[in-house]
Amino acid sequence: MPREDIDSPPQPLCDNHGRRIRYLRLAITDRCNLRCHYCMPEEGVTPVGRRDTLSYEEMTRLARLFPSMGIDKVRITGGEPFARRDCLYLLRALKAVGVADLRLTTNGVETWRHLEALRDLGLSGLNLSLDSLERGRFAAITRRDHLDAVLKTLFNALALGLALKINTVALADLRDEEMRRLAELARDNPITVRFIEPMSFSGLPISVCQQAGRQADATGSAPEANEPLAARLARLFPHADAARPSGVSMVFSPPGFVGKIGYIAGHSRSFCQRCDKIRITAVGMLKNCLYDNGVLDLRRLLRGGATDAEIAQAIRLAVSRRNIDGHRTEQDCARSQQPSMATIGG
Numbered sequence: 286m287p288r289e290d291i292d293s294p295p296q297p298l299c300d301n302h303g304r305r306i307r308y309l310r311l312a313i314t315d316r317c318n319l320r321c322h323y324c325m326p327e328e329g330v331t332p333v334g335r336r337d338t339l340s341y342e343e344m345t346r347l348a349r350l351f352p353s354m355g356i357d358k359v360r361i362t363g364g365e366p367f368a369r370r371d372c373l374y375l376l377r378a379l380k381a382v383g384v385a386d387l388r389l390t391t392n393g394v395e396t397w398r399h400l401e402a403l404r405d406l407g408l409s410g411l412n413l414s415l416d417s418l419e420r421g422r423f424a425a426i427t428r429r430d431h432l433d434a435v436l437k438t439l440f441n442a443l444a445l446g447l448a449l450k451i452n453t454v455a456l457a458d459l460r461d462e463e464m465r466r467l468a469e470l471a472r473d474n475p476i477t478v479r480f481i482e483p484m485s486f487s488g489l490p491i492s493v494c495q496q497a498g499r500q501a502d503a504t505g506s507a508p509e510a511n512e513p514l515a516a517r518l519a520r521l522f523p524h525a526d527a528a529r530p531s532g533v534s535m536v537f538s539p540p541g542f543v544g545k546i547g548y549i550a551g552h553s554r555s556f557c558q559r560c561d562k563i564r565i566t567a568v569g570m571l572k573n574c575l576y577d578n579g580v581l582d583l584r585r586l587l588r589g590g591a592t593d594a595e596i597a598q599a600i601r602l603a604v605s606r607r608n609i610d611g612h613r614t615e616q617d618c619a620r621s622q623q624p625s626m627a628t629i630g631g
């Protein structure tokens with residue numbers, strides 16, 4: 286393998302299946318101020334210690350390496366990014382070291398306080414998670430009564446002209462009527478509303494997940510939720526053009542809509558052939574796939590005195606051993622406990 290020099294022209298980061306990696310998702314914490322039932326148990330996940338979490342300086346050092354590998358898009362996620370103190374300090378530092386396309390995924394509970402700062406620092410896009418517009422259902426899903434704050438983030442972000450996407454997990458009790466209401470946010474506003482297939486990353490033992498699945502089947506929450514998302518959206522919005530790929534999502538714009546709607550087949554994993562992203566968890570594990578257990582301990586390298594060139598080379602090597610898709614990775618990484626999406630950095 287050639288020696289890395291981060292000051293030389295970018296050498297694209299490619300995996301062993303010819304996919305170019307352009308996109309990094311960086312989780313800055315596993316802590317959160319919500320308790321979404323599909324993401325973590327009621328008591329939350331056991332948080333990693335502060336010293337085990339990468340410092341902002343360590344994250345910024347890593348971010349400096351990525352442009353030389355052709356990674357020009359970085360998304361900050363968690364846990365909830367604003368649950369970590371001085372999240373804005375990190376965002377500004379990342380812009381200062383040359384991250385051109387910087388984005389953020391948030392639950393919106395505290396975000397409304399920071400929207401002007403996000404706009405001013407040059408954030409390229411904000412993804413807001415919003416699973417329900419009904420106060421009772423929102424509180425049942427998130428185990429917290431914070432819908433008003435999330436809506437404040439939504440409408441203030443729109444007023445400020447921030448590029449906005451809404452992520453909605455299409456849970457088993459999501460009825461057509463509410464799905465339509467959520468989707469219609471994109472009718473009058475220049476936003477994209479995406480429905481996500483629920484995945485198994487709930488932070489619970491697998492036996493408990495199976496039991497919960499059986500209970501949901503028994504109560505038969507919403508029969509229409511058994512329909513694949515592509516077919517369901519086509520049924521609800523019949524006169525739209527076919528959905529087109531946009532990253533890992535499929536999106537379309539129904540007639541009369543200013544924005545777009547779409548879906549992410551996170552559980553079916555029908556998009557792996559065009560996956561261009563890697564992840565770094567809050568403790569500095571590099572992940573090639575949502576479904577792996579981590580492929581490179583970057584914290585050990587950072588704290589063990591590795592040079593930038595050595596770290597970059599180790600990243601290239603890890604990415605050159607990527608599985609073809611998430612189904613294969615899941616088979617390889619059998620486990621008795623599902624990680625929480627907050628720990629993975631969803």
Ligand code: SAM
Nearest residue numbers: 324363364365391392414452483484486626631
């Ligand atoms: N706390 C922030 C938020 O909720 O936007 C960022 C982290 S959260 C883990 C990122 C995204 O993962 C959210 O849109 C959330 O809905 C989604 N997510 C979490 N657990 C999931 C699961 N089990 N299946 C599908 N999506 C999930």
Ligand code: SF4
Nearest residue numbers: 317321324364392627
């Ligand atoms: Fe927190 Fe986001 Fe997980 Fe909900 S999905 S518990 S907001 S990390």
